[in-house]
Amino acid sequence: MKATWEKIEKNLGVLDVEVDAERVKEALDKAFNKVVKKANVPGFRKGKVPRPIFESRFGVESLYQDAIDILLPEAYREAVDQTDIFPVDRPEVDIEQFGKGQSFKFKAKVTVKPEVKLGEYKGLEVPVRKAEVTEEELGAELKRLQERHAELSVIEDEPAKLGDIAVIDFDGYVDGEAFEGGKAERHSLELGSNSFIPGFEDQVVGMSTGDFKDVEVTFPETYHAEELAGKAAVFKVKLHEIKRKVLPELDDEFAKDVSEFDTLEEYKADLKKQLESRKEQELKGERENAVVERAAEGAEVEIPDAMIDSEVENMVRDFDTRLRQQGMNMDMFLSFSGQTREDLESQMKGDAEKRVRNNLVLEVIAKQENITASEEEVEEELSAMAEAYRRSAEEIRSILAANGSLGSLKEEITLRKTIDFLVENSVAVEAPAEEASKEEASAE
Structure with missing residues (x-):
């Protein structure tokens, strides 16, 4: 099979593919074996019509569409691999030649993953806050616990x-x-x-x-x-x-009911430590998000609409899953909120574009810095998943491999390592008081 790729504009190009006549013959044979099972020819049982009689009665052309349906997907996949492109949308296919004794020629107009021109991504200054818990935050957490046990x-x-x-x-x-x-x-x-x-x-x-x-x-x-x-x-x-x-009274009895502590003061001290640990994780996430945003802002990339639309679909699907976990579904949510699905998708579009941009930039940085997921790291991740799902690591590996998700797991590990790399190579600066207060208000 011959395949060539020609870029025609930005993220759009054309695959020019020619499949040899022998494979066309094999596809026609498969198409005949499929169609003959339903063919009605006087004097013959279904599935027993000889090929020459079938072609004489119906014409060999009657097999062409089924043969194309069989051959085109596999030829397209092979052409994509051969030309080393990464399609992000369905191709527009134009059949140029297909027939008995001929090669199969087609062109596919394909939208591919965009090229990313990186800006500065090392030494980026990222504002950070200290993981301090105020009395107001501690009081708000106690109030929330009162509400939970009301x-x-x-x-x-x-x-x-x-x-x-x-x-x-x-x-x-x-x-x-x-x-x-x-x-x-x-x-x-x-x-x-x-x-x-x-x-x-x-x-x-x-x-x-x-x-x-x-x-x-x-x-x-x-x-x-x-x-x-x-x-x-x-x-x-x-x-x-x-x-x-x-609401229950905030006293020693409350502390005994909701914790292993005997006094409210002991419980408040432990709760403050928990809040500090939680805030440290939140601030870690903030710093990671900030440094990725800075790296993405400095990069140049034109994102195809198809990638954004695909990410919106993923976000809607994830949102629906979370709703179901809470005992709702998408129809109920739309009814209560007075929105349409199109409204929801429109609201998500901005975040979807940002996600796609960030991931594209992280992917290129990983390649630039030779960041990959080692087999040991994959095994560690599989072991963690096995423990969470109470299955063996080999079972988890087999399931992911069968679903074609093992590669996604490696990509996820590589993504996390790349974010760690950016954080390690960033410069932490103290967040201005105004910015810190805004972030705290947003967190509340």
Whole structure:
């Protein structure tokens, strides 16, 4: 097989491929063996029609499309390997020649991984903060722990307020007609969670147990269900029950209940150490992100839209997985948030482009510095995965190899090593007070 690659512009080029006639013949044979099983020819059982009779009745051309479907994918893969290119999107294929006794010629217009021109990536100055835990942060963590260990108490003689959990029936109508998904019974709604249509929860605030109320809202213009977007709706609501969180006292008894310590002071000291350790990890991540961002900003690269679109798909898929782990799904999230899938993808596009750029730059730096994943490092990673999944390392290796993911594991290790390299070769400078306060506020 002959294959040549010609770049025509930026990240676009053309593969010119010619496959010899012998392989065309093999593909036609495979196509015949497939098609003959379904061929109806008087006097012959299905699958028993002789090849000459089949071709005389239907023409050899009737096998061409199946033969192309068999031969084209493998020829394309071989051409990609032979010319050492890295496609990032489906090719546009133009068949130039295919026939019995002929070679198979085709051209494939291919978008490939872009070239990266590195800027400075060693000695980059990166602002860092000290892993100090303030009394305010310690207090906020204790408050969070109180919330986690709070008990729900049924409130009977007070109206509902923000933070309460209201157990309600609701029945929604638009233009006097009930609509799908607008009805539920004894639904637990945390007031102030903003999980319902804007304005709904605010109108439940102030209701008392046993109350009935018409809640009037307007669906957002961007609501995922087009037939409801921008429409005014009335929900008939009945409040069955109000539940309120009762926080435990912060005392020695609380410390005994949630830890192995006997006093609150001992527990607070240990909690502060945990927060410092957590903050050290966060700051480590911040420094890694910062140095990668700096290296990527200094590089020149034009990213194909196909790579960004592919990364957006990965991010949406990961987001859906996280939603399912929390007992939700994508449809529920879009319904509650009043967004469409296109809205979500649009929001993710900027981060997707940044991810692609960063990974491209890290990949080139790894090549420049000869950073690779050793077999020992791969084995260590497999052992860690084996322990986490309670399988043997060999089983994990076999599974990854069968899924074609073993190469991805090596790439992930190489990526981490490259980030470590950038951090080791960066210069830590103290973050300005204003920048540090902004980062702390963002973390909170």
